[in-house]
Amino acid sequence: MENIIKDTKDTIKPRPSSEWRSFALVAGLVVIWLGLYNLIQPFANWLAYDLLAQPEGSHLGESLAFFFYDVPKIILLLGGMIFLITLVRSFFTSEQTRAWLGGKREGVGNTLAALLGVVTPFCSCSAVPLFIGFVESGIPLGVTFSFLTATPVVNEVALVMLFGLFGWKIAGLYLITGLIIAIISGIIIGRLKLERYVEDFVWQIKVGQVAIDQEKPTWTNRFKTAWESTKEIVGKVWLYVIVGIAIGAGIHGYIPEDAMAHILGRNAWWSVPAGVLLGLPLYSNAAGVIPVVQALMEKGAALGTVLAFMMSVVGLSLPEMVILRRVLKPKLIGIFIAILTIAIILTGYLFNLII
Amino acid sequence: MTTIKILGTGCPTCRRLLDDVQKLVINNNWMANVEYITELPAIMAYGVMSTPALVINDKVVSVGHPGVPKVARLIKDAIEP
Numbered sequence: 001m002e003n004i005i006k007d008t009k010d011t012i013k014p015r016p017s018s019e020w021r022s023f024a025l026v027a028g029l030v031v032i033w034l035g036l037y038n039l040i041q042p043f044a045n046w047l048a049y050d051l052l053a054q055p056e057g058s059h060l061g062e063s064l065a066f067f068f069y070d071v072p073k074i075i076l077l078l079g080g081m082i083f084l085i086t087l088v089r090s091f092f093t094s095e096q097t098r099a100w101l102g103g104k105r106e107g108v109g110n111t112l113a114a115l116l117g118v119v120t121p122f123c124s125c126s127a128v129p130l131f132i133g134f135v136e137s138g139i140p141l142g143v144t145f146s147f148l149t150a151t152p153v154v155n156e157v158a159l160v161m162l163f164g165l166f167g168w169k170i171a172g173l174y175l176i177t178g179l180i181i182a183i184i185s186g187i188i189i190g191r192l193k194l195e196r197y198v199e200d201f202v203w204q205i206k207v208g209q210v211a212i213d214q215e216k217p218t219w220t221n222r223f224k225t226a227w228e229s230t231k232e233i234v235g236k237v238w239l240y241v242i243v244g245i246a247i248g249a250g251i252h253g254y255i256p257e258d259a260m261a262h263i264l265g266r267n268a269w270w271s272v273p274a275g276v277l278l279g280l281p282l283y284s285n286a287a288g289v290i291p292v293v294q295a296l297m298e299k300g301a302a303l304g305t306v307l308a309f310m311m312s313v314v315g316l317s318l319p320e321m322v323i324l325r326r327v328l329k330p331k332l333i334g335i336f337i338a339i340l341t342i343a344i345i346l347t348g349y350l351f352n353l354i355i
Numbered sequence: 356m357t358t359i360k361i362l363g364t365g366c367p368t369c370r371r372l373l374d375d376v377q378k379l380v381i382n383n384n385w386m387a388n389v390e391y392i393t394e395l396p397a398i399m400a401y402g403v404m405s406t407p408a409l410v411i412n413d414k415v416v417s418v419g420h421p422g423v424p425k426v427a428r429l430i431k432d433a434i435e436p
Contacts, residue, residue: 093418094404126405128364128395133404205395208402228422323364326395 022220033080040076044069063253070165070245070291077164078157078234078241085156086226089121090217094130101139101147106190109143114182117150118175121229127323135198136207142190148324149340150182153315157237157287162310165294173351174307178315181343188339197332237287244288248295261300271305272348276341279312289313303355308348316340357387357434360410362398369407372420376409379427385434 047068048054054061097116104112127148134144154175163171217225264271282289293306321333328336359376363369373391380387392398392410401408401415409417409426411433417425 098404121405126364126366129398129406130404132395132399133402136399201396205399208400224422 019219022223026223033076037073037076040069040072043072059253061253063249066252067245067249070249071242074161074164074241074245074291075234075238078160078237079230081160081163082156082233083226083230085160086121086229087222089119090222090225092116092120094120094126094133097147098133098137098139101134101143102137104139104143106140106142106187109140110146110183110186110190113139113143113146113186114150114179117147117182118154118179120147120151127320128326131324131327132202132205133207135202136205140190141195141198142186142188144186145189145336146182146186149185149315150179152317152320153178153182153311155314157233158290158310158314161241161287161290165290166297170303170307174310177307177347178311181311181315181340181347185336185339185343189336192335194332194335197329197335199327199329202327240288241291244291247288248291251292251295252298255295255299258300260296264296264301264305266302266304266352268305271302272308272352273345275305275309276312276345276348279309280316280341281318282313302352304348304351304353307351308344311344311347312341315344357385357412357430358390359387359430360390360392360413361407362392362401362403362410363407364395364398365393366406368420372407372409372426375420375423375426376430379423379430383427383431385430387430387434 044065048061048065049056052064054064056065097120100116101109101113131144131148134147135141159171159175162174262268264275279289290310293301293310297303297306316337321337325333359380361369361373361376363373373389377389379385380389398406398408401410403415403418405418407418407420408415409421409429411430416429416433420426421429
């Protein structure tokens with residue numbers, strides 16, 4: 001058995017030339033991507049104002065130009081950046097992350113866990129084995145929660161869409177606050193000593209030795225995996241993106257300036273918690289929600305309110321809670337949701353105060 | 356007889372891997388037993404933390420869905436040395 005695996009390993013080692021071919025292919029794709037990206041604006045204007053003959057400045061013309069510009073732009077950005085993100089992620093594995101987190105103290109451990117939560121490739125369906133693997137190897141519960149919180153809160157699709165629609169400053173702000181929330185909620189959960197609310201069977205499971213005979217991926221493999229994941233992720237969200245941008249475009253063209261200042265402006269104190277509560281059940285539509293929110297912000301909604309709403313849409317996901325229910329007692333899930341909700345609401349108020 | 360196990364918690368990717376493996380085994384007339392393992396203690400016993408994982412003759416050979424061609428190669432290597 002051992003010999004067979006060794007043999008195949010040697011025979012499938014790709015020749016360096018195929019590595020160069022992959023690099024050339026990716027470089028070619030980058031050039032095409034850049035070309036397309038620069039063509040979007042003239043193309044959108046031509047489509048809206050010339051082909052469909054809508055006068056510049058009219059309601060319909062503005063909405064159409066906005067739509068035709070934003071849809072290809074966001075789809076291209078999603079494609080390009082998710083490819084890049086998954087390429088970076090191909091250097092990290094859950095097993096390695098667990099080894100890095102072992103024996104880290106509170107604070108340092110939480111920070112490292114939150115950072116690794118962003119870069120470790122992870123789908124919510126792996127949340128349960130990952131959770132068991134972490135606590136079994138002696139990683140504190142709080143540190144595990146920092147990891148589990150950072151992963152959905154700092155969601156790659158949300159990050160790319162924020163970057164595309166709001167610019168790098170707000171995307172960066174979102175990333176940093178997401179990390180801080182993950183670190184702090186993890187520390188609080190650690191301090192509360194909630195181990196008794198983990199389902200009892202978890203403590204009895206014996207985790208086997210990691211014995212995966214994975215060959216070290218070549219660049220060709222990494223590109224391929226990144227390409228596959230990009231197709232999968234973009235394939236899952238593109239429809240939401242289009243619908244979201246269509247609604248956003250409608251708001252952009254038809255709703256008067258400052259119409260939202262009363263309801264979603266910084267003086268409406270109740271709008272932050274209301275937004276967070278509203279965002280709770282909206283998980284799968286994260287991609288569709290951001291364009292709408294962007295249009296609302298243009299019409300006077302406050303940044304803190306908007307950020308809080310988005311974090312609650314993306315980070316507090318009902319499906320993930322259902323999955324985690326297999327290893328956590330309802331009380332711990334309740335505490336987790338409560339801590340996250342309060343943290344997100346406070347973030348919303350903070351940003352409304354300082355910006 | 357080769358035993359192939361797919362460790363999964365019921366996620367879409369896990370079921371896709373199971374489907375692909377079953378099709379491969381039937382189409383190639385391979386003598387193999389395909390099992391779908393969903394019990395957590397059994398999954399964890401293999402030490403994997405990401406699902407799905409492909410286990411051939413009690414050895415974890417891949418995690419995630421590495422794509423049909425690679426899955427085919429992994430099974431073939433175990434069956435036809």
